[in-house]
Amino acid sequence: MSQSGTTPAATPAKTAVQLRGLGELFERVGILIVLLVLIALITIVERLANGTAYFLSIENFSNIARQIPWQAPLALGEFLAILTAGIDLSVGSVLALAMMSTVIAAHAGVPAIPAMLIGLAVGAACGAVNGLALTRLRLPHPFIPTLAMVYIARGLTNLLSNGTPILRVPWEFRVLGAGNVCLFTFECTPTSLRIPVPFIVVVLLFVGFGIFLTRTRTGRHIYAVGGNPQAALYSGINVNKILTLVYILSGALAAVGAILLAGRTNSGEPQAGVGTELVAIAAVIIGGASFFGGRGNVFGVFIGLVIMGVIGNGLNILGVQPFWQQVAIGVIILLVATLDVVRRRTNRT
Amino acid sequence: MMENASQPPLIELRGISKYFGPVRALENVNLVVNRRQVVGLVGDNGAGKSTLMKILTGAYQPTFGEILLEGRPVHFASPHESRLAGIEMVYQDLALAGNLSIAANIYLGREPIKRQWGLFRFMDEKRIENGSRELLERLKINIPNVKARVENLSGGQRQSVAIARATAFNAKLVIMDEPTAALAVKEVAKVLETVLNLRAHGVAVILISHRMQDVMSVADRIIVLYEGAKVADLERSKTNLDEIVAYIVGSKGSAAQARAVAEG
């Protein structure tokens, strides 16, 4: 109400709208530019310092594609939570519990596919507890129920497994988590172009969720709840239902990560996923989602994951001490989050 | 504005009282709104205007009293229910999601569906966009791109979108609580124009505003609340600014008379 009586002249206002349009465009593709700059930088430095071009090789990209997958579903679930201006701290622990459950089921003689479904159900159930605790107990912020779930799920995992890993998983898990599809050749030869199966799983997952979020009513309502919960409520959207669904999906996605990781490591590991929630949050924030909610898209999250993979991989190739990777990721988070704040400020004129 | 004698008024509030603990926000308020009528609801801060409207939309439940819609008693448990009955409220910026497009906001919560390959239930984006464009045109709201995000609009444009959205689905009554409070002068005129366009399309409007000149320029009737009671209900053509202001500050009306009696 303080801004009364100031009628901005027509021309500056128009320019402002155009600038904001640019901001919107940057929001869409800006993250891609960050990635390309990063790739260019690493390539140039590698050429100058080592005189090699390994980083840009197809083989190396295949490496990166292999490193990302099991964390990707967790980042996707985290994105859904952050989209509603929430957070899911429990994705790492839920991953471990789902992983243990599915591997134990498989060892108990349950066929692989039903065993996977058991894992998914366990993940979804953890998410349901998070969501219901948030909406029914009216806890002040999802931080609280999901923090509780960090401990509950990890504790149950250790109880289930006595704190020890279980080795070996059925081949179906191995195919999903560590398999390859070879392009242009029927059988994989050492020279054929390998595409990791988990990478394909992740791409399908991201495309599916991209369509879900942009083309279905529920997807739009998730954005609305994140953008303005009061508006959503007034529009007759069942905000509690949407929030609960989001945490259920996040839990189920953590279980997808669990299946991929079990296949990759050929084991069930009770300490799996410790700290992974931070990786997931970092990827989401780098990918352009806003902690204020309602902002970002799955493409950005994917690029966020790739950026984190590229930083790790690239600095490795350059022979930089691994600790610098952590510093670099931290700096990028700061940069991206600052951009978000600046953009919000320019919008509020 | 003559009403057909056989036709009940669009909205009738009977004996509405609302207590918040010891606070008497409203005391025995009676109010009638007819079709195609712009009613100005005025009163000092804390007079009870917002509370009365929240009761009408179902955001609050009255302590006493009843609501009749087209002659039939109704109970709205939430604003969503009153909305389904054709009563829309335009909140100050509250009801729009800035991160969504204009079209998405207009259809929020009532997105039309089309089936894809008989399997997926996707939103019918075409209908959402075309419907929004037509709606804005009908209300003569000039916004070129319905795909633009609401957060990129000016305050006046936002308010217009909020009003358009409120009227998109056969609203019978649109309630506006201080729609012009945060707007620049030029934008106020646009909003008031939209109010008149609504009336032209057969919609009744309740307009709450502190800006008396706004109310005087568009209202057919003006109702004054004073400390939770209705103290005046006047035809616009039979009153003037001075009289309204006297009612608002309590120097005229039953409150003043009561005080005069009490003070001997």
Ligand SMILES: Nc1ncnc2c1ncn2[C@@H]1O[C@H](COP(=O)(O)OP(=O)(O)O)[C@@H](O)[C@H]1O
């Ligand atoms: N939720 C509430 N709880 C307690 N008192 C309230 C509440 N809402 C309104 N009131 C009181 O009711 C009275 C009328 O308020 P309101 O309807 O907001 O007035 P207006 O909109 O005319 O300024 C005020 O005294 C206010 O303090």
Ligand SMILES: [Mg+2]
């Ligand atoms: Mg008020």
